[in-house]
Amino acid sequence: MHIKTTKCNRFCLVASVTSLDVFHRHEAKTNFESLFRSFDPEVQFHYFRSFRRVRISFSDALAAAEARLRLHKTDFNGKEMRLYFAQVVPRLEPPKPEKQFLISPPASPPVGWEQSNDATPVINYDLLCAISKLGPGEKYELHTATPTTPSVVVHVYDSDHDEKSRPPRPKIIQTRPRHDNLRCLVRRDSEMV
Structure with a gap:
């Protein structure tokens, strides 16, 4: 069985809040914040309404751990609140330059390079x-x-x-349109309307 280990930020908790009152009502928000201020008065809150999450940043790692132990899976406004330590996301770095290939030619010729003279054409x-x-x-x-x-x-x-x-090409002779054919076409169009 493979266990995936991730690094956690010991100073930061993420609260999964199913009650939307925390995001809309000021009273519910102050009640929610007072739960965590009892562990650390300098705690900071970041609300993510679309994810129904609140990021809680503590100034002390022990205060964050104690808040998680006491408040995880507790009732808040009739709904269960879950607390998790925030994961540390590693920063992406550019690849090592060991296999970088040049796409364009170099700006200057290599050392010792000399332009060759074009050969004179051979005329027989x-x-x-x-x-x-x-x-x-x-x-x-x-x-x-x-x-x-x-x-x-x-x-x-x-x-x-x-x-x-080659046989001679046949000439295309331009013919004049007959007025009888045009009248017939006009009549057919007017009858259709």
Whole structure:
């Protein structure tokens, strides 16, 4: 069986009050506070009406313990009152920085880093000359085939030949609307109304 242990604030009690008179009527509030002032005259009260709880802060831990022993499960205004020591809520801390990864690049380059020069482009002037001499529909072999590699051949695109092989596109002729059809549509709309 697992027992959950929590740290308690020895100076603070939480009263579970089922009687709503403590939150609404001044007389009930003063009667409630007088019960705890008999143990500690410097006691402070914090009312949480929506939770039906009252936080009672004592200046002495022994006074808080004695109030809990004597007043827990006692009758107040015809209802049972329960008292608990307030739990200490641990503060959340940010995670340890052992595995923090940078999302963006660093603001400055690392020590010893030098920018590399871009390589000059390689221009094959023989290839450019041969392509410029080609006419539409001709081909030029760049690499001859070997037993282990295929040949590389450049074919020049002929746009005139491509247009001649396609059938001509049909033209869309704009027609005028007939007035008889419009009158018929107007009559149908007026009949529907």
